[in-house]
Amino acid sequence: xxxxxxxxxxxxxxxxxLRRRLERLIGAPATEGNALVPLRNGDEIFPAMLSAxxxxxxxxxxMTFVYWRGxxxxxxxxxxxxxxxxxxxxxxxxxAFGSRPIEKDLLREMDEAGVQVSWFRKPLWxxxxxxxxxxxxxVLLVDEQVAFTGGVGIAEEWCGDxxxxxxxxxxxVELRGPAVDGLAAxxxxxxxxxxxxxxxxxDRFTEQPPAGDCVVxxxxxxxxxxxQDMQTLLRVIIETAEKRLRLATAYFAPDAYFIGLLCAxxxxxxxxxxxxxxxxxxxxVCQLAGQNHYEELLACGVRIWQYQPxxxxxxxxxxxxxxxxxxxxxxxxxxxxxDEEVMLAVLDEAFTARLDAHFDEDxxxxxxxxxxRWRTRPPLQRAGELLVAPIRRFL
Numbered sequence: 446x447x448x449x450x451x452x453x454x455x456x457x458x459x460x461x462x463l464r465r466r467l468e469r470l471i472g473a474p475a476t477e478g479n480a481l482v483p484l485r486n487g488d489e490i491f492p493a494m495l496s497a498x499x500x501x502x503x504x505x506x507x508m509t510f511v512y513w514r515g516x517x518x519x520x521x522x523x524x525x526x527x528x529x530x531x532x533x534x535x536x537x538x539x540x541a542f543g544s545r546p547i548e549k550d551l552l553r554e555m556d557e558a559g560v561q562v563s564w565f566r567k568p569l570w571x572x573x574x575x576x577x578x579x580x581x582x583x584v585l586l587v588d589e590q591v592a593f594t595g596g597v598g599i600a601e602e603w604c605g606d607x608x609x610x611x612x613x614x615x616x617x618v619e620l621r622g623p624a625v626d627g628l629a630a631x632x633x634x635x636x637x638x639x640x641x642x643x644x645x646x647x648d649r650f651t652e653q654p655p656a657g658d659c660v661v662x663x664x665x666x667x668x669x670x671x672x673q674d675m676q677t678l679l680r681v682i683i684e685t686a687e688k689r690l691r692l693a694t695a696y697f698a699p700d701a702y703f704i705g706l707l708c709a710x711x712x713x714x715x716x717x718x719x720x721x722x723x724x725x726x727x728x729x730v731c732q733l734a735g736q737n738h739y740e741e742l743l744a745c746g747v748r749i750w751q752y753q754p755x756x757x758x759x760x761x762x763x764x765x766x767x768x769x770x771x772x773x774x775x776x777x778x779x780x781x782x783x784d785e786e787v788m789l790a791v792l793d794e795a796f797t798a799r800l801d802a803h804f805d806e807d808x809x810x811x812x813x814x815x816x817x818r819w820r821t822r823p824p825l826q827r828a829g830e831l832l833v834a835p836i837r838r839f840l
Contacts, residue, residue, distance in 0.1 A: 459687075460660075460767045460792045466681050467662055467790055471674050479622030480657025481791060483771070483799050487604040490597050490617040491517060497587045497619075498524045503647050505535045506586040506632050508565075510543035510579065510773075511598025521599050522551040526558035534647045535560045538636055540580045541567040543598075563639040565785075580635050581784040582773050583617075584628050589651055592620045592628040594772055594787060596695065596760045607755050610725045614752060614807070616759040616800075618771050618789060621656035627663025631787040634665065659793040666774060666786035675774055676781050678788060679762075680706060686715045686764045691804050693720040695758040696775040698734035703776070708745035716748075720807055722758075723751030730833050731777060737830040743816040750811035757807075760788075761800055769797040 457465065464475050484490040498505055498521075505528055512518060529535040537555065539547065541564040555562055565580040585593040595617030597603050605612030620628065637643050666675030683690060683706045690710055697719065711717045719742070726732045739749060762770040772788030774780045791797065 459765060460794075463681075463685050463768055464660060464662075464792055466685065467678070470681055471662070471664060471677055473627075473662055473664060473674070475660050475662035475790070475792065476623035476627075477660050478655030478657065479620060479624045479659040479661045481659050481661070481789075481793070481796050482619040483796065483803070484595070484617045484619060485803060486606045486615060487517070487597070487612065488606045490595070490615070491520075491604065493619055494585055494593050494617075495520065495524050497585070497591050497593070498528060501528050501533045501587045503533060503588050503649065504586070505533055506584070506629070506636075507536070508538035508580065508582055508584050508632050508635060509599055510540045510581045510583060511600055512539050512544040513546045513598065513600035513602075514548055515601030515604075517601055517604055518548065518551060518599050522555055525560050526555050529555070529559035534645065536636065537562045538565060538580070538632070538639065539563070540565045542576070542579050543581070561640075563636065565635055565639055577783055579784045581780065582631055582635065582787045584632050584787065586625065586629055586632060589629065589649060590621065590625065590653075592625045593617055594620070594628055594789065596758050596773060602756070603758075610755045613756040613758045614754070616761055616771060616803070620661070620789070622659070622661070623653040623655075624661035624663055624789065625653055627661075628787065631663070631665050634667070635785055659791055659796055661792070662790040664788045664790060666781070666784070666788070673781070675786055675788065678770070678790060679703065679776070679781075682762060682764050682768070682770060682790075683707060683710055686710050686717075688765045689716045689718075689763075691718045691720070691761075691763045691801065692776065693757065693759045693761045693804060693807070694776045695722060695756070695760065696728060696731045696735075696777040696779070697721050698731050698777040699738070699781070700778060704738050704741060707742060707747055711746040717746070718748045718750065718804075720750045720752060720757060720804065720811060722756055723753050723812065725756045727756060733829045733833045735777075736826075737834060739814060739819055743814065743819060749814040750808055751814060752807060752811045754810050761804070763797050763800050763804065766797055766801065767794055768792050769800050771800070
């Protein structure tokens with residue numbers, strides 16, 4: 446027997462129904478009044494981030510998994526150092542595994558300028574078990590009013606506009622409005638593990654005035670054992686899809702459960718498209734682990750595209766033209782089971798349309814995986830897929 450409440454929920458507009466599902470099943474409220482700007486590739490992303498840092502008047506909080514080498518690494522170090530010398534409180538949280546190639550002179554420069562640099566889980570200080578659980582979040586917060594998140598690391602690989610194999614393809618988002626507090630909480634959660642002082646007098650804890658019309662839910666995934674919020678987020682999005690589900694990810698190696706969810710969506714008539722790295726990938730082992738599932742996905746009607754110009758590093762999902770996910774999470778066991786991640790669930794048709802348009806452009810630079818040709822792939826390819834299967838949960 447259907448209840449009155451059930452009938453009312455059944456007749457909610459699709460975006461509102463999805464919002465209620467996400468809020469109730471994840472337990473984190475969505476906020477209204479947000480403004481988001483999608484930034485594509487380093488030519489758009491880095492100038493926007495650096496401009497925000499250079500305009501800071503009170504605080505800069507930044508966390509990243511990758512901080513490597515090159516001119517862009519030096520440019521960020523100089524911008525952070527200049528603000529610290531000007532009296533702005535600057536905190537930089539680096540993952541001790543992902544950012545280990547950072548140049549020592551940059552660390553010295555920032556330290557001398559007054560930048561508070563902390564390391565998330567230095568290998569020599571923690572147990573082997575904890576070393577496998579990394580901070581993969583990428584968050585920049587300036588003056589508690591503007592925030593950035595997405596897939597970009599601080600390294601030369603992300604510079605440019607995905608014109609060749611030296612310029613990676615990625616997406617970041619500039620965010621203003623109440624959802625900024627959610628990204629601030631993601632930073633605070635990881636900073637608290639590394640540092641005794643969580644806040645000081647320069648944190649103003651100001652109200653977040655409305656900045657736009659987007660509804661945004663900030664979802665944090667934390668390294669743990671068992672089911673976590675990031676897996677719930679993906680499950681709700683995939684099971685909600687009625688018309689179209691698009692997924693772009695750098696590392697695709699999910700477990701059998703999520704493969705089943707994608708196949709079930711395709712079987713019920715959803716147009717499921719997955720955009721993945723092609724010949725250029727920095728983790729061939731992870732690619733092999735995902736390719737082990739291609740035959741099953743293709744047989745279900747899922748379309749798979751392989752991006753050709755360079756490494757595809759974006760982490761984006763869009764559903765039915767009404768909602769999108771963007772952040773740091775890949776569709777692999779490492780992101781879903783082991784690492785600290787953060788995603789924005791955005792309920793806004795205009796923003797989703799922008800990401801879908803980017804997906805359309807990326808597809809024109811990609812090659813489809815042909816089901817017939819994939820079934821007859823070489824024995825050596827199949828052997829590689831089987832060899833990495835036992836370690837998929839760590840990829």
